[in-house]
Amino acid sequence: MPKCTHDKIDFGRMGRRVIEADFSGGDLSSEGGVLLLRRMDQRLGLTAAAAAALGDDRQAGKVHHSVASMVAQRVYGLCMGWADVCDHNALRSDLALQTAVGRDQALASAPTLSRLETAATPAQAWALHGVLLDQFIAIRRGKRAPRELVLDVDATHVPLHGQQERGFFHGYYDNYCYLPLYVFCGQDLLACVLRPSDRDPASVVTALLKRLIDALRQAWPRVRIVVRGDSGFCRPRVLRRLDRWGVDYVLGLQKNARLLQRSELAMLALADQYQARGTKQRLHGDFGYAADSWDRQRRVIARLEHGPQGANPRFIVTSLQGDPKYVYDKRYCSRGEAENRIKEAQLDLFGRRASCHRFWANQLRLLLAALAYTLMIQLRRQALAGTELAQACTATIRVKLLKIAAAIVRNTRRVRVLLASSHPMRSAFASAAQALAP
Incomplete structure (x- = not known):
């Protein structure tokens, strides 16, 4: 398999300068707005309640990812536009998503999330x-x-x-x-x-x-x-x-x-x-x-x-x-x-992705989309009232508000999420964060 991660991508020239790109930027994320979902979820207790409803009958000594973290990871992923569990093979290393879920290491992989779904009853x-x-x-x-x-x-x-x-x-x-x-x-x-x-x-x-x-x-x-x-x-x-x-x-x-x-x-x-x-x-x-x-x-x-x-x-x-x-x-x-x-x-939250073989696994996928819908509806209702996104659909909120480029700096004392300075909705984002403050 070719190693294309650090290969140069040529985008032509701008005047005398060559335009080049590669994927060596480091700990950057396109999911900066996921922290709003974390704050909204903490206020509702939504994914925590869902995890309690699902239960966990696994052997405790062999568990690396709690049901609560996997449910939050999956629901936040749907809200951010990632429809399938295979997307999480890359997203599990995203520092913004890790921070939102409350972990400082790699999140659950696609096979682990698939096992959660296929075990549904x-x-x-x-x-x-x-x-x-x-x-x-x-x-x-x-x-x-x-x-x-x-x-x-x-x-x-x-x-x-x-x-x-x-x-x-x-x-x-x-x-x-x-x-x-x-x-x-x-x-x-x-x-x-x-x-x-x-x-x-x-x-x-x-x-x-x-x-x-x-x-x-x-x-x-x-x-x-x-x-x-x-x-x-x-x-x-x-x-x-x-x-x-x-x-x-x-x-x-x-x-x-x-x-x-x-x-x-x-x-x-x-x-x-x-x-x-x-x-x-x-x-x-x-x-x-x-x-x-x-x-x-x-x-x-x-x-x-x-x-x-x-x-x-x-x-x-x-x-x-x-x-x-x-x-x-x-x-x-x-x-x-x-x-x-x-x-x-x-459509916006992928409730039609019934690609599992088992019927009850597809029912769980439908319900995960419902949880994501509930989270986004409450975000619009409680955090975006009075803004230009107060009546926006989920897809518009995702594109305009949640998809923000961010650099993440993480050390033993703090996690700094450096959002893009030129983001057009920075005032709406700040207003939403303030509305959801404890």
Whole structure:
């Protein structure tokens, strides 16, 4: 293998001078902003709680890297843009990452991190879900109790490119994939359950919601809980159980002949109005409806629309009262924000990297991405309020704030992290560090 570390790289000339580069700069890092993640993590106790949930059944005399340091190393790596464990074969020597994790020697290698993932169990997955939920509750403890919490339930797909356990072909997505189930409350991620793609989209949703609802009501006994989701979750057993638990809901309802028949006259009237005015026409209304498999009649809201593409009726079923237009436009359509959060967790923080063979190892990877998402969301919320990054997505925060060139000088008395003097966001960085000070 060629020794390219110290080889000169020619970048041409600038006037009379030759431009050369090599990798002999010494203890430099591109991860200077990882110290903000360390400070945020210390305030939350996030990776420490995750490590406690995972446990450690290894022989103590043979352990060189604690579970806490490996979880922190992996989560910080995801936040900093390093998707895979193989990246840590080089990152383990990065002095900034070592300092953030709290070690003064090489961090865990890729094989060591892989063993942590491949040893994952279902019990550990549920324990880590408890960490996400505890974080959500703890952050709001001491504040005014919320009057209402809206739980956005949504499913997405994780494509597979190998021989992963429980991987099945899905006709809609036209590939082999998993179908993880996400639950958000606003921007906070409460759960992400990995599921095989041969399951019904609504599988495990009631069991997961019961677990979340019980914990939330224990923390806030008088809180009103609303479950929101698309038509994939509108199943008779889901509706029955939400009614039994006293939980409100607003769920998409698949079109069928009976619903279209109930709306036929209104759609014809909208078509006439469109022909007369030439602009898109929209109408909201509601009526009682019960499918044959339902145990009782429920309120259905119809949003009817006619435009250049013709009729476009949509339906939702809900236990909420109020004006049909308000319930549809403000209460139901707001669920689109959860889709943005899923993209942030999956794309910006690599929640789609299901490259392990074992199913539960891939569930652990999904949860590590969820922990990284929680850390970044709280960094934005608690440290970047009032700055130009207050509404920035995770990828933007990473590129603009966390990726800072730094030289690290380490001796027996101190660790000096010398950040790039010309960094454009130095004032925002200093402000964030001050906001997170003990």
